[in-house]
Amino acid sequence: MVTSLRPPAVEPDRFRRVLGHLPTGVVVVSALYEDEPVGLTVGSFCSVSLDPPMIGFFPSKTSTSWPRIERTGRFVANILAEHQDEVSAVFARSGGAKFTHLRWRPSATGAPVLDGVAAWIDCEVASVTDAGDHVFVLARVLDLAATDDHHPLVFFRGGYARLSGRAS
Template sequence: MTDFDPRALRSAFGTFLTGVTVVTTHDKSGRPIGFTANSFSSVSLDPPLVSVCLANTSSNFNTFSEAAGFAVNILSEDQISVSNTFARPSQDRFSGVEWKPGPNGAPILAGVSAWFDCSVFKTVEAGDHLILIGRVEAFDHSIAPGLGYARGAYVTPAAEARALNRRAGVVVSALIERDGQILLLDDGNGGLTIPATEDMANGADTALAQLIAGCRIKAEPGFIYSVYQDKSRRQHISFLCQAEDGSPANGAFTQIVESTLMDVADPAICTMLERFARESRLGNFGIYYGDETSGRVKPLVRGS
């Protein structure tokens, strides 16, 4: 049995399961094969299990149904070409892609946001698809933002931020996460808050980059996590970002528990942090739309 830090694995699951994924393995001759997954989700943390769905009509069906293991590669936002390569028919999808064998043997693509190298735990026939359930034998993830796909188009964190450029009355904040903990700052009144700014002179993407730089920690801008309007009719946009190891210049990474929430004076931020803690445990994130007191959470679209 492979032992993992549950907090690190939960963080990897929760952060990346909504992105575009490429599933890989080797055929009987040792040749690497792969496809862009149309469904990927976590199944269990103990034991660590993930699942992907493979269409019965896929040219890879026999190979994957008989394979002893496979890897799930979560593509980063600059890997649109990789997604297209593995989504289209090709004699050798790996010819222009850098990869290496993972610890459990399956092909791991270079530059991905995260990967999970799995042994086959179980296969389940489900209508016109086969569900492959894999036991995670090894995994790794980076701070690179994932590539999303919704309504027939790719979605990236950079594009989301640029779409908000130069809007007046907008507050940009950063929910900076590492291993399930959030970077919290002193709000100046003895309480806690998250990095935020109203300086939108150069756009939301620049404002977010400056927030991260001000914390003096390496982190990548992520997807919009919450959108709401306060009583002053200011629009608040919060981005979920991933941080690397290192000590921030201000504040500290903190586990979101009840005692921590009691120190957060802003009720909207408190609610957002409470929601993050809950979704992090479930590994199923969404986007909040509403005002500072009520709204709805729309689940993120899973990879295609």
């Protein structure tokens, strides 16, 4: 006789607490929508492919910024530097004038590259796929650059963290 074992339900708070043990980089995705800069903070960002170069990230379905960015078809993924935790917090909030006190320059596609970031990646949306309470955005990389001047901002166990040095 085969019995079907049903695993216990995974509670959202428990899921968040356990997955919080995996450090993640903090990225602000930004675009120029109808001549106005728009952006949001994402913590689920990854390299997807080297050939062709592609990245992916997961904005929430409740985001008010993502639909405007999606309509432009292009964006910059700004990998925040360790001193930019306040920038992350500003872009994590819904609404408001997020770019008011920030300096930025346009990428080749016109999307905002924030001053002081550890790296930036200029992208074009390839596809958007349903992923539970988020969507998965797959994007082609058009251009990118990094600086060795800053370590990235990291989110770990529910708060911002800084790298202590370079791993060997």
